[in-house]
Every structure is written in C-alpha cells, then in structure tokens.
Amino acid sequence: MWQGLMAQTNAPITITQNKVQLTFTIDPAGQPIYTVDFNGKAFITPSRQGFVLATDSLFYKGFALINTEKKSVDETWKPVWGEVSTIRNSYQQLTVHLKQQTSGHLLDIVFRVFDDGVGFRYEFPYQPDLKYFTVTDEHTAFNLAGDATAWWIPGDYDSNEYPYTTSKLSQVNNSSLVQSATDIAVRTAPDPFAVQTPLMLKTEDQLYVNIHEAALRNYPAMQLHVDGNTHQLSARLVPDAVGNKAYLHAPCTTPWRTIIVSDKAADLLASKMILNLNDPPKTTDFSWIQPMKFVGIWWEMQTGKSTWNYADADNRGKDDGLVPNGRHGANTANVKKYIDFAAANGFKGVLVEGWNTGWEDWFGNWKEEVFDFVTPYPDFNVKEIEQYAAAKGVQMIMHNETSGSATNYERQLDTAFRFMRAYDYPAVKTGYVGRIIPRGEHHDGQWMVNHYERVAQKGLQYHIMIDAHEPPRPTGLQRTFPNWMASEAGRGNEYNAFSNGTAPDHETILPFTRLMGGPMDYTPGIFKLKGYAPHVPDRQMHSTLAKQLALYVTIYSPLQMVADLPENYEAHKDAFQFIRDVPVDWDDTRILAAEPGDYITIARKEKGKPNWYIGAITDELPRKAAIPLHFLDKGKKYRATIYADADNADWKQNPEVYHITTTVVDATTILNLQLAAGGGAAIAILPI
Template structure:
C-alpha cells in the first residue's frame, strides 16, 4: 500500500465527524489495532460500533492501525462535509474518504499505487440496533440475487441470518425501521470498476459486505477507489422518499460525452411483449402499436425480444418502422440480450446499426450478476450508447446506485420484482406494491412496467393506475396493450389521465396514512398540477384522509378523481372541489387505489396570465 504525505494534520486514535448542521455524528476509532466506526442521529444510534477494513493483495487493512489523521481540512461538498482521513498501519497507509450529510453518512476506501489490486474481502460491517425491523426482498430461488426480483417483506435484525431459504446474503438496499418511525437504509453509491455490494448477516445484529465472486475476489487495475458505503437516515417516510444522498455521491456527467443532452427525453412507452399474441413481433402488429402510442400521446414504443430472429431483413425492417414512428412523433427502443454485446467490438457494431436505423434507445437484459465484469459491462454500454446519442434501459440486473446521475442516458433499470411476474404465474401482491416506494425506489428508477389492468392479480383497476404515479421511471413502460386501452370502453374514463401522465416530478410529498407494505399515498407536482395517488396494500378496506395542505393557493381546485367501482370491474370518475383547508375521507377498497388530478384553480391561472401580460 502506498504511503501518503498529509497536507493538514490532525492525528488521534478517535475522530469525530459531523454533518453540516450536526444532525449526524460518526465516530472513527481504533480498538486493539482494529479500525471501527459508529453513526448516530442526535441520540438515536444508527450503526453500533462496527468494523472497517479491506483485504487487498493478501494484506488485510484495518487490523493493525497505528494512527488516524485528518489529512485534509473538512470542506462543504453537495450539502455535506467531506473528510479525508489517512489510516496509518504497520505495513503502510491508505485513505478513508467520508461524507457527512444531515440525512446520511458515506465512506469509501482509496488505495493508490500503479500495481493491480486483487480485492478478496471487505471487513466493512454494519451493526444495527437491537430489535430493529428490516425490510428486505425475498425470492425462493437463485434468481433472488441475480435479478433482484424478490418480494419486499419485513423481519427483525435478529432473524436475518436464518430468515431466507437462500441463505444469509441479502441484496441492497436494506431498509431499517428504528423506534419512533425513524428509518435508516444500508446501500452503496457510485458503483464503478468494482463488484456490487451484497450484505451477509453474520449474527449479533451485524451485516458484512459480501461479493458475488466469493473468496477468489476480483482485480482492479491501478488505483483502487471503492464505491461509497452508505447509511441513509430519515425521521419519517417523506424524508426517506426524498433523500438525495445517493445521487450526490456520484460524479457529475462527463461534459464532453454529455455536451449534447437533447436526445435524452423521459417519456412513456407502449410494449407488445407482455401482452403478446399470435401476431407478436409481426411488423404490421408493431406498426399498430406505434400508431396506438401516438393516439395515446406516448413518446415511445419498445420492440422487445424476437425482432432479430423473426425479421429476415431485420435492419431494413427496423429502419422502416423507425421512419414510420418518427412521422407520428414516436421513438423506437429495441431489446438485446447482453451476452451478445459483452464484447466491445460486437457492442459497438450493434449500437452503430441501431443508431443508423433511427432507434432512440436500447434495452439490454440478462446480466444476472453484479460481479465486477458485469458492472464494467454496464458502464461501458452507457458510455458507448452516449457516444451514439442512445438511451439505455437495463434488465436482469442489480438495483441502481446513482448511475443515472453520472450517465443521464440511463433512463431506468429493472432490479425489481415487477408486473412481468404476473404472466409467469407469480402474481404481484398488493403489499409488495405498497412497500416498493419506501424500499427499492429509494435507490432510483425502476422499470416495474405498471398498469397491467387485464392481468392485475389481486389488485384493482385503480390500484394499477395509481402505480403509474407512484413508481419512478424516466422511461415509463406501460404493461397494458395500447390497443386494449383504446378499443375497450372500460378504459375510456382514464384515457385523459394516461395521455397526460408525467414521468418525472417537480415535487413529491408522502402523505399521512402511508405505512410500508400497508398503504402508499403520495402527492406529486408536475408544473402547476398536483396528483394524489394512493394504493391499499391490504386485504381489508382502509380509510384514507386527504388534507391537501400542500396546495399553495387558498382557492377552489376543481379536481377529478378516479376510484374503483363497488364490484371492482370498472373505473369511477368524479368531479370534486378541493380546498387547502379541506379534510376529506376516502374508503380505499381491499387492494384498491385512488388517483386525483388537482389542476391550478381557474382564478389563480387567470391571475398568473394577467401578470404575465402586464410584465
């Protein structure tokens, strides 16, 4: 390990690291030569004393520490205080970089030197408070940690070593329920040139960083910079959902690679794969979907698996469809198995062909691992796609760690148990949906493919509609066939909602009544319009009380609400007047939903218009 020359020296065997407003406090200290840390929010312990360290090239850092030194004066960076700490050990020194936010703490190891680094283990651990609740995802097969497509459920920290039939290793994130409805999240940020972090429950309320590669480890060329190990904190569900620490820990986009971002356009997509019939992937059928997308005012269509094998002249046919789609204002995405483009030469030839055909994005699938070589594949694809002005959607992959901040052409990724499971005879339960906004979606966009009205499992029609407003995805792929939406009168009441459905939001507020796995209730603003979306995750009727204090104006808001009919077989739309001071109660049926569109009051809109004329 390379020795460092500190520029600013503050040496001690215990260091206290504070967030900008001293909401979070981390202590870094040594005990019998071992490097330890703990994190707390005011009086609430988030991480009890836990070990730090990493095994590189056969040497285990973190076990023979002689001195800790703050080698650079702490400085403010993206709403955090950044600390650079030199860890002096018997055989050398390395750096521990720490970032303290008021709602999160993060650290990473930096080991310099030109030689290759073989990482075989991290000693990094997280010891949780006793009796803490833990939300984790479960799937009773090896797919659990390959595709992250598990059902979100709750256990206690004491049960984590044995709760899963698949063993003690869990995927990220883990959402921790603390006393008094406070929350913590264990995850990572800025996963580049490294293996994805998994978490192994080792007993005594402790989880240790674990890698797909196991004992053989993985090699990093030259300087080693690990991803950030992240502990998020929130004193309520609203703080949990609005935590921006993960994005802040990722590098800014390359100003050369992303000098032009005009091709990066969030939007909604139609999709023929999940509702496929005997005409699936026939060019004429895909053209029907393109015209249906235009009729719905959707921005995209996704041509999924099969186009390369079913079309004898695939590139000519793709270009023809792209040309036809462009005339209607619809962009075309295409699917590709990742194994066919893992070689960079093959990848670049394929992407060149996609771009020349006129497509706008690529969905790649079946990485099925977060081993380092697959992580490098993902980053390489994002770079190569950006060079060709293409957007990307990853499937069969791990949860995000903020990649879309550095590579804004990543529009979404799977790493989630979504609606495609409904056609695999593993229907999604309502409680899983009611947990997702507070668990997986805390990490970033998820390609869940909501709105599967005709194959909705044990959820209602309005529950499915509400998911389109609750679940974040800059490429929001709607599961239901657009032909069904346009031709079946059942869906006529919600067509105005689908035609104006936002996919990015200016403001999100988690409403009272929300409870992980029980109820998710959001108020979300896009421009001047507000939307309320609520889903019931239980098998019994739930009472929801709406107090629209988020409204800025004291006027009357002429709103439209969508709810389920008593028999659950139809949408019911109603006009209602809402005021900021109102308190309205709604009975959300078992596994049901509610959606309300609240436009700006007429008088307020008129006033803004008059002011604009005056100015």
C-alpha cells in the same frame, strides 16, 4: 472550505449535521471504527472498516491515524430529468488518512454527513508499494443497536427479482425462498443469511434506516450478511469466476456505503443523498434525452397471446429455412397497430421485442453467439416500420436481449447502436436473461458492473437512452449517465403474467428498497386484471385498476410503459385518460404519507407546468387516506379529477371497479378517500 488537522492521538473525531452525527476512532488493535447517532442516540453502534487483500490479509487493522481533513459543502444542482428540478447537496466531510504500521500501506476513508444520513467510501492513494492489487474481502460492518424489522430479499449474485419478506433481522434466512423461487431464471445465493441492498429497516426506537451504496463503478455489488444474534450486518461482495472480489489500481476509490436515517418514513423517501454522492456528468448537452411514455409488444408475449420466436423448431438462431409458427408478435402489421395506438393517445414510443433472429435458440443454453442485434425476422420490415412511425410522430424503442452473453454484446455494440441511429431508435431496452458469459461471472460482479457502464457510455456516444434489465440494482448513476434512465433490477409487474406474482404490499415496499437507488421499469397500467393468461385462467393481478393508475406516480421512471394490450383499455377509456395525462418528468415531489409495507401517497408537479398528480396505494388492507393539498399555490382554485376504487372494489374479488369524480380544491383542502384492499387512487389537479 478545507480544514487540515494533524492527528496526535486516537481520540474520537466527530462531525455533525442537523440530527446526524458521525464518530470515528481507531480501536486498540488499530482497526478503524465508526458510529452513527441520530438525535443523540446511536443506531449504528461501533462498526469496523477495512479490507482483506490478496497480498495483505490484515488490511483492516494495525492502522495509525496520520492526518485528518474537514470540509463543508452547500450547493445546488439541476438534474437533466427527475423527481425534482433542483437538488441541494449539503454536507460535512471528514477525511481520515491512515497508515498501516507493519506494511506502511496507506488508506483514506472519506465520510460525508448529511441532514438525512451518512455516506463513506475508501480511497487508496497513490503509493509505490500498492499499485495493482486484489480485494478478496471487505470488512465494512453496520452494527445495529437492536433487532430491527427488515424488508428484505435474498442476497443473490444474479437476481434482484424476489418477493420481499418482512421479518426481524434475527429471523432472516433466505434458504426456503431461494429454493422455491423457480420463476426466477438464474439464482445464485450461497449464503442463507445474506440480503440484498437497499435494505430497509425500522428499529426498535422507531427510526427508519436504509442501507445501500452509491456510485457503484469498477467494483462488485455489496450484499449484507446478517448475524441474527448480534444484529451485525457485514459487507459481502459478489465474487468473480475465480472467487476474487475486485481488481484495483491505485489511486482508486470504492463505491460509497450509504446509511439514510429519519424518524419519519416519508422523509426517507425524499432523500437525495445517493444522487448527491454520484459525480456530475462530464458533458452538458443532453437536449437529445427525452423522458417518455411508451407502449409495446410485450404483454401479449408474457400472457401467451403471441411469441418472441418466429418459429417453434430449434434452428440454432438462424433465419434460413424457418417455418413460421403463426404466433410471432413482432410482425409488421401488428407493430403498425401499436404505432397507431401510441399516436392516437400521445405516447412517444413503441417498444418491439422479438423482432430479431435468434429467439428459437436463446434461453438456457449458455451459448455465446445467439443474437447479432441487426437481423430482423422475415415478417419484420425495419424500413417500413421506421417510415410508418415517423409519419405518425412516434419513435421506435429498440430491444437488445443478450441472453446473458455480455461478451457477444460488447463485440456488437457499435454495430447495434449504429443500426439504432440509422433507423431512428432513440432508446434501447437491454436484457440479460440467463447465465453470464464470460462464464463464471455473475450479474452483480465487478466485470458486469463495468459492462453495464460501458453500454451507458456507448449510449452517450451515439445519443441512445438506456433501459437496462437484469442489471445490479441502481446506485444513483443516472446523475453521471443521464441517458441511463431506467432499470428493472427488481420484481416487476411481469411476474403476474408468468408466475403467481407478488402480494399487494409489494408496491408499498419497492419505494423504500429497490427505488432508493434509481428509477424502475415496473411496467404498470394493466387494466385486464383477471383472465389475461388463458392457459392459467385463475391467475390475476394483486391490484385494483385504480392502483394501477396510482403506480404511475408512486413508482418513478422517466421511461414509463403503458403495459397492457391496446384492446384492454377500450372498456375503461375514462380511466385510461389518467395514463394519457400523467407526465414522466417532474419539477417537485412531495411524500405525503408513507409506511413501508402498508401505504404510500405521493404528489408530483409536472415539469414546466402548474399541474399536480397524486398516487395513493395500500397493501392487502383497505385504508382511509387523508390527503392534504397544502402544496398548491395559496389563493388559487384547482379542479381535481379523482380516480378511486369503487365502494365494492377488492383486489381479489372485484378489482376492475372504480369511480371518477371531479371537485374544486385549493391549498386548504383535505381529500378523504377510501382505498380498497390492494387498491389505490390517482388524482389529477389542474388550475381552473
């Protein structure tokens, strides 16, 4: 219920839920200030709020508090798909109504305090003197009480695909990493002290803190500038082509700024705060949305076995007069082999990249009209493939690479989505590799944030599921748009194909960073871990085979790729069984053990069934994992099939060796497993 309070003074206002306490006040200069405590101790010390507007450069001070309102909410809701079947949304809300004394302009700040953190956003109410306005800066700060350890990537306007650095905040400097990251297609990181969110921190008081945002809509992505001397983090918004940050029309709101906190790392990963801060969908019929595993003509292109392009010569994207290069992967006969493989193993989807004309002319030219999204190459028979897939009980997944030309894609969206419906493509993987058009815009700026949402909305109209690559990192919008099922927005497995990849600790960091906002299309399941790129014979995955299995549990996505070549699974059919069995939609998730950069163990219960699956992974160090099974139904017996690293397994020296054992377990069982360096374990637990 609401409780309205007339403000008489600038005395601090406090709201609390469980161990989390939010305090708001206005300092002598009239600047909004907030503080966050956990268990009685401030970990976010007094931090400023406000804006710089094009018409009001001081819209961060001179405020008076004119009114406050409080509200309590405790409800539950059911996601269309996800890691759990039911989500509790319980919080205390404080709304402060502010008025700038010189201009008379109004600003509201809404705080929500949850058991596991705080979210707040700015609301610009309707007011006669502030209708259309431009944000040139946001003055939100997150002042830390000390020099925390951070897991970070550079604050880049166009890419989230960097490897993670672990350092103290005082040591953050992204210059050398940005300069050396030549494997990233487009890099724009002008601030050497900026980091991307979600930012994972561990304080000197052993608190785990994650700073991010929720419900990023009609606003640029927020990055954080790090002051290493004061441990102050300041919001930095991605600019547009002329240097402005956002164009708004009151009444309007900003995204939520989120601070998740716990004294247990595992509890941080279980948080649903970001999802709870997003709006529910406007429609209710999502029966057409189907989480699935899929295979694809992708890894063979990444490793050089075949090509996206039909011809080698530059033909300006036209298919007339092409001379086939003989290595084009998306040909009808090859696609049928992948359809056969999917059908034989119970996978619902087949993704085909490089099927449409334009790939000879697509990258690096900053060209607007490269693809039309409906014209196949001469060796790709759309109708024949549709009929063949339907006969096998398999659905095709579309691929729309835009080469960064969002303007061209928007002009073609209806045509492209009608084409998908005509040929029974229920999902599309979109791509934005390259510099953005409109020229001067960035992947993470307001214009592109709105573009990605327009694509998701168009998907709702045509009943198309979306897997977006090269977008901003997710902020929980999968609640509002359940068809926006996955995104890349991070450094995926593909970097092990065309570059030197990522260190073994990468997958133990991702759940604490990139995955805090939503599912990731990471493309796990690589079984040939050495020698997969003949042109670079020394290149290898930084993982054991057992860890590749575990990633299907630890890195969540409702659209999950079975990424390797079909023939590479032949030598390991017994291990491949786990990939065949593991679901992609869940009723329950338990974080059994976690420490960022070191290890993660997660158990998940299959949607609508009593089966549990566990994934355990480690970093570059071998590690013993003690896995309690207390989540199993008491009094029942289960058969556990354990896919574990062999005794002599090692990600670098001997990555493909493993052993499979079965044992009877119950709720009192503790499984003790040895994880190899860069290794892991996967477990399937089914009732007897």
